[in-house]
Amino acid sequence: MIRRLFPHPYLSALLVVIWMLLVNRFTWGSLVFAVILGTVIPLLTEPYWPDRARLRHPGKIVFYVLLVLHDIIKANVQVALIVLFKPNRKLQPAWITIPLDLHTPEAITVLAGTITLTPGTVSADLSQNGHALLVHCLHAPEPEAVIDEIKTRYEARLKEIFE
Numbered sequence: 459m460i461r462r463l464f465p466h467p468y469l470s471a472l473l474v475v476i477w478m479l480l481v482n483r484f485t486w487g488s489l490v491f492a493v494i495l496g497t498v499i500p501l502l503t504e505p506y507w508p509d510r511a512r513l514r515h516p517g518k519i520v521f522y523v524l525l526v527l528h529d530i531i532k533a534n535v536q537v538a539l540i541v542l543f544k545p546n547r548k549l550q551p552a553w554i555t556i557p558l559d560l561h562t563p564e565a566i567t568v569l570a571g572t573i574t575l576t577p578g579t580v581s582a583d584l585s586q587n588g589h590a591l592l593v594h595c596l597h598a599p600e601p602e603a604v605i606d607e608i609k610t611r612y613e614a615r616l617k618e619i620f621e
Contacts, residue, residue: 463497465504468516470496511564511620518619525615526572537577540597552598553582556591556605560613565620566591572612579604 464470477492478484513519540549560566566588570581573593583592598604 464500466500466507468513469500472496473499511562513619514621515619518615522615522619525611526575529576529611533577533579537596540578544597549597550599552595552601552604554593554595554598554601554604556593556608558589558591558613559609560617560621561588562620563588565616568620569608569612569616573608 473496474489474492477495478488481488481492558566558569560569566584570584570591573579573581573591578596580594581591582594585591593604593608595601595604
């Protein structure tokens with residue numbers, strides 16, 4: 459019964475949280491409406507999700523989010539220092555191809571989003587076979603180090619969560 463009412467429980471919870479953040483104040487009416495949205499939207503979109511994403515270790519998502527938030531703050535400082543103090547001629551921007559060990563579309567999407575959220579890097583393209591991600595780096599004097607960092611810091615954790 460519960461599985462039928464909440465076919466995507468994580469999506470339902472996320473919708474409730476997002477709605478409450480958008481409202482920006484707590485009222486019981488807003489909470490009831492958020493729960494209604496969190497129930498109805500997944501029910502209506504259920505037919506369009508034939509292959510539901512499976513999370514092997516959903517508890518590790520919290521640690522992953524904290525890691526990404528830490529890295530975003532750290533990268534903001536690094537990019538600010540680059541913009542303020544590094545002359546353009548000393549910048550070493552690079553296009554880097556990152557080979558992927560991830561296979562699920564959801565995990566690859568989270569990795570690409572994480573890379574784009576981190577200042578100084580942007581996910582630009584996914585290979586047609588889904589085995590490589592093209593990333594642009596604002597300053598990458600050692601492209602191999604960037605690849606190693608992305609694979610060990612993000613991809614390995616996402617593999618634990620999704621695969």
